[in-house]
Amino acid sequence: MIPLAIPNLDGNEGLYLQACVEENFVSTVGRFVTELEDRLAKRTGSDHAVCVSQGTTGLHAALTSVGVNTGDLVIIPTLTFIASANAVSHCKAVPWLMDITENSWTLDPDLLENALNTQCHKDADGQCIHTESGRRVAAIMPVHTMGHPPDMDRITSVAKMWNLPVVADAAAALGTRYKNKEVGQMGATLNVMSFNGNKIITTGGGGVILGQDDALMKYVRHLTTTARVGSGYDHDIIGFNYRMTNVQAAIGVGQMEILEQFLTAKKRIADRYTQAWKKIDGAEGFRSESWGESNHWFSGIFLPAHSAETVSALREHLRESGVDARPFWKPMHWQTPYLDAPKTLTGIADQVWEQILPLPCSTQLTDHEQQTVIDATLSFFDEA
Numbered sequence: 028m029i030p031l032a033i034p035n036l037d038g039n040e041g042l043y044l045q046a047c048v049e050e051n052f053v054s055t056v057g058r059f060v061t062e063l064e065d066r067l068a069k070r071t072g073s074d075h076a077v078c079v080s081q082g083t084t085g086l087h088a089a090l091t092s093v094g095v096n097t098g099d100l101v102i103i104p105t106l107t108f109i110a111s112a113n114a115v116s117h118c119k120a121v122p123w124l125m126d127i128t129e130n131s132w133t134l135d136p137d138l139l140e141n142a143l144n145t146q147c148h149k150d151a152d153g154q155c156i157h158t159e160s161g162r163r164v165a166a167i168m169p170v171h172t173m174g175h176p177p178d179m180d181r182i183t184s185v186a187k188m189w190n191l192p193v194v195a196d197a198a199a200a201l202g203t204r205y206k207n208k209e210v211g212q213m214g215a216t217l218n219v220m221s222f223n224g225n226k227i228i229t230t231g232g233g234g235v236i237l238g239q240d241d242a243l244m245k246y247v248r249h250l251t252t253t254a255r256v257g258s259g260y261d262h263d264i265i266g267f268n269y270r271m272t273n274v275q276a277a278i279g280v281g282q283m284e285i286l287e288q289f290l291t292a293k294k295r296i297a298d299r300y301t302q303a304w305k306k307i308d309g310a311e312g313f314r315s316e317s318w319g320e321s322n323h324w325f326s327g328i329f330l331p332a333h334s335a336e337t338v339s340a341l342r343e344h345l346r347e348s349g350v351d352a353r354p355f356w357k358p359m360h361w362q363t364p365y366l367d368a369p370k371t372l373t374g375i376a377d378q379v380w381e382q383i384l385p386l387p388c389s390t391q392l393t394d395h396e397q398q399t400v401i402d403a404t405l406s407f408f409d410e411a
């Protein structure tokens with residue numbers, strides 16, 4: 028089976044892991060953690076980076092750090108991986124699910140602005156209150172879907188009007204650009220990335236919180252490392268034990284050394300798919316806005332003129348042809364834990380989620396393997 032997206036460990040990962048063992052530094056401090064943080068901050072245009080155990084724990088800590096608390100609402104796009112919504116729930120807050128735009132496949136800024144203007148008011152302290160429920164809206168969490176950025180200028184300007192922090196779920200956005208800006212420069216209060224096995228770089232499991240604000244990032248570091256004060260066992264708040272280990276970071280440093288090669292490979296794969304689908308009516312590559320430069324974390328085929336049944340049959344056909352193809356994220360408003368979450372929907376997520384089919388796009392995918400994927404897809408439509 029040609030896999031969908033697997034790690035590429037062709038660099039110095041093994042060498043650095045060996046160094047962790049030889050130097051006897053395998054736990055939560057060590058030179059690789061510091062080096063990975065430095066490299067990530069530099070590459071993303073961020074002043075600070077704090078590495079953590081996962082993207083999900085990073086999102087939880089980031090939301091907590093900007094003050095999300097019990098009973099609050101956090102606005103998220105309904106089309107996302109469930110970790111975005113779960114991180115809100117881990118704060119004992121509630122996700123307010125909003126719809127997406129047709130091309131970015133993430134948070135619709137017009138809908139966001141309109142929902143806040145019509146359904147919220149500011150209280151005497153200037154806090155944003157959802158009028159019907161009385162809940163405080165505590166943050167906005169845009170998501171970089173498939174590595175394509177949200178319209179961050181629009182979202183951050185709406186956030187400013189309502190004094191809301193923006194915690195971007197940039198899980199898969201290492202190398203993504205928006206109006207020529209790197210993730211750290213896009214205006215979010217905090218950005219969170221994931222380095223699980225299928226991301227642009229992996230650390231096995233891991234993540235990073237990125238930010239520009241010195242005091243806030245100092246707090247993030249404190250919160251994610253058990254809020255220890257001094258070198259004894261004194262802790263001043265209820266912290267999290269979310270620190271990345273040196274072993275994870277050793278893999279990450281090896282990966283960062285070859286990140287640019289990964290990005291080049293991802294773009295080449297995405298471009299080739301986009302080109303190939305010109306031969307199929309009602310099919311195209313993954314979409315992009317003029318202001319967005321995806322890192323092409325995932326690429327595949329988008330079938331806006333085809334039914335969910337056709338996409339499902341194509342997926343089966345591909346699997347029978349030895350090609351791994353899987354359904355894309357099911358929107359949060361269809362997920363059992365979030366059926367009752369507040370929602371502001373336009374129908375776009377419902378329309379597109381079953382028409383998006385990610386295809387094999389590991390950075391080591393060979394031309395021959397990609398041709399097999401393309402041929403299998405074309406043969407489905409020839410025979411259909």
Ligand SMILES: Cc1ncc(COP(=O)(O)O)c(C=O)c1O
Nearest residue numbers: 081082083108110111198221223
């Ligand atoms: C959009 C999104 N958010 C959050 C996560 C969670 O990251 P992790 O698996 O590292 O916890 C992922 C990846 O799995 C993701 O794709």
